Amino acid sequence: MELTLALDAKSTKPLQAQVFDQVREIILDGQLKAGTALPPSRVLAERLRVSRNTVMMAYERLAAEGYVRARGTAGLYVEPIPPDSLLLIQRGGLYQTNGPIPDASSEPLLCFAGSPGGGSDRPExxxxxxRSDPAGFPLRVWRRIVNRLLAKETAYLTDYCDPAGLPELRAAIGTHLRRARAVAVTEDQVIVTTGGQDALNLVFNLLKSHTRQLCIENPCYLGASLIFRSAGLTIHPTPVDGEGLRTDLLPAERGSLLYVTPSHQFPTGATMTLTRRLALLQWAEETDSYIVEDDYDSDFRYDGPPLTALAGLDGGRRVFYAGTFSKSVGAGLRIGFATVPRLFWDEARMLKARMSNGQAWLEQAALAAFIDEGHFxxxxxxxxxxxxxxxxxxxxxxxxxxxxxxxxxxxxxxxxxxxxxxxxxxxxxxxxxxxxxxxxxxxxxxxxxxxxxxxxxxxxxxxxxxxxxxxxxxxxxxxxxxxxxxxxxxxxx
Ligand SMILES: Cc1ncc(COP(=O)(O)O)c(C=O)c1O
CATH class of the missing domain: 3.90.1150.10 (Aspartate Aminotransferase, domain 1)
Incomplete structure (x- = not known):
């Protein structure tokens, strides 16, 4: 099978990532059917005029993420999963909602009381x-950046900034997500929030009036369950196994909002397989449902390359992505973010303005510089x-x-x-x-x-x-x- 790839040697994206992305795209578009052999890495490398290593690295990642599988020494074959029907999810474009995009709600958010992670009676x-390592906080660099900001830009301390968050930080988050999680968002899809909890809350409130029932992994993250349990809607706790959420047990009714942690299921730690990720997107299309993907600790992966986030597979239609710097930098910063499909941007920004009118400038500016200058x-x-x-x-x-x-x-x-x-x-x-x-x-x-x-x-x-x-x-x-x-x-x- 001929693979038509267009690599850009001048791009900042490494060549192997370009090969990976483009082959993955071809598989997801259904152009490469299940069981089709990929061209041998040597042949493709020659055709593309890149090193064989480049192609091999891309192939290894495709295999690790479940798009292809090695058959002995015979080469790599496109997996029968994802089934062809799952490949028909329309990618890109705008999604038409059933009704008006919802208003913010006045539901009270329950709070954590006396968590063993707080309090003075913590075990030894x-x-x-x-909890991130207290000794791991980048204090020296942080102090330097904060001092520099305070020396020059104090006007921001007395002014309001964009309720969606500081543009530099939103741009830095977008760049990080595109590179590290294959989530193709730009700064005008990112809302900076008070930690991941606030991001979940924001998305929930945004979608509440569109939602008839709530689906949540069982077991699940307490913070998400607090929001869902306080909503007064039917909840479907959906079991989790070694492959993540049991997508076959999701309700067939229309209009669900699903909370899910595909990269590292909280708390069982399962990584959701590609088959299930695609099944989830298909379910969302068929049932006119939305998904909140909580990607709380995906910056830390020790074995194998990171998996493409659900929001990366979805292409900005049904998946709202919630992230946090609580694990990667420190929970005390209280900085997280949500990304929203473009159609929801104006309402999400307005909702954030109604909820809190934005975030503190200094921490946002420091974090933006921390990321932009390569410290992150x-x-x-x-x-x-x-x-x-x-x-x-x-x-x-x-x-x-x-x-x-x-x-x-x-x-x-x-x-x-x-x-x-x-x-x-x-x-x-x-x-x-x-x-x-x-x-x-x-x-x-x-x-x-x-x-x-x-x-x-x-x-x-x-x-x-x-x-x-x-x-x-x-x-x-x-x-x-x-x-x-x-x-x-x-x-x-
Ligand atoms: C699964 C999960 N999601 C989201 C969060 C939100 O974190 P925070 O609100 O501290 O940013 C946490 C924090 O422990 C978590 O474990």
Whole structure:
């Protein structure tokens, strides 16, 4: 099969990313049918006049993301998934809504009270989920940028800025999303918010009057469940398995709003497969539904390349993307963002103006400079190494202490799950026992997450490892081993 690709040697986008994007596009458009062989990397490289390595890297990524599969030494073949019918999702263009785009709502937002991640009675070794490393905050650079801004641009402190957020920051976020997540948004689709929670709230309020029922992963992120549960609408808690949300169990009725965490399901850690991602988009088209993709910790991926976000596959039609800097830089900044399909931009900006009239200038300006000057990328590269080492240490320690411990969701993000084997006490009991030993580990219904059916999933413990040092992680697992003595592997002589 001839592949017609047009590479731009002058583009800032690496050649292998251009090859990946274009082949992926061809597959998604249905031009390359399931079972078709890709041209050998040598042949394509010669035709494109690029190095074979460039094509091989693109091919490896296509295979890692499930678009193609190797058949022994025979080459790479387009996967039967995505099924051809799923490829017919119309891409690009504007979507016509059923009715007027909704007004902001006056629903009260419930707040977190006494989370174990806050308060003074925190356990000594706390695996509370999703806390960035306090020692990892880029304080020196941040201070320098803030001082520079305060020396020059104080007029902004006494003025209002755009309610959608500082244009420089929105542009920097757009660039980051296009590069890192393949989400093709521009600055006039990005709304800066007070953390990810505010982004979820914004999208929910924007779509509320369009929505007849709410769908949410089960188990799920507590913050999202708080918004949904306070809405007074029917909720469909939809089960999650190792491939992410069970798309086959979504309701067939029209007009849903679905909350989903495809990159690293919160809390189970599953990565949603490409088949399911496409099935989800198809479901949204067929049922005239919208999706909020919460991509809260996708800057951290340790094994394999990052997966294209759902919003990247959707092409700006049905998916609202919610992001946060709480994990990648620090929760105390309270900066997050939502991206909206173009048709919703004016209403989203107006809603944000009604809700809070924008965000504080100084933090936004500092973050924009932090990203633009390359510090953010460097910071992420450094933190990925630190967190990967912590993850490795935790996995190794748990596997050594509890022979063959089943670990889920450790490929990315800041937490993983230990699925307890049969015969172990329930997770909620272990959580209480561990607390007495000074260790914070969390069952799914602990407040870190929410479970609509807490009994059923009481065999999973969540470990957020990003804010503990490797030595602390070792120490905590040593204590757990002593605590669960009869279930632990025999100690090394
Ligand atoms: C799954 C998930 N989504 C969104 C958020 C929102 O984070 P924040 O409001 O702190 O930016 C969090 C924070 O822990 C989270 O775990």
């Amino acid at each position: 070794l706390d695996f509370w989920v999703g 990328d460097r910071h992420l590269r450094r933190l990925r190494q630190v967190y990967k080492a912590r993850r490795d240490r935790l996995v190794a320690a748990l596997r050594a202490a509890f022979e063959g411990a089943t670990i889920l969701g450790g490929e990315s993000g800041l937490h993983l799950v230990w699925k307890l084997p049969p015969g172990f006490p329930p997770a909620r009991q272990i959580q209480v026992m561990a607390r007495e030993q000074g260790i914070g580990i969390y069952a799914l219904s602990s407040g870190a997450a929410f479970d609509f059916d807490a009994e059923a999933n009481d065999d999973m413990l969540v470990f957020g490892y990003s804010s503990l040092t490797e030595a602390q992680i070792e120490d905590a697992v040593r204590r757990l081993r002593l605590m669960l003595g009869e279930h632990a592997a025999p100690a090394n002589p």
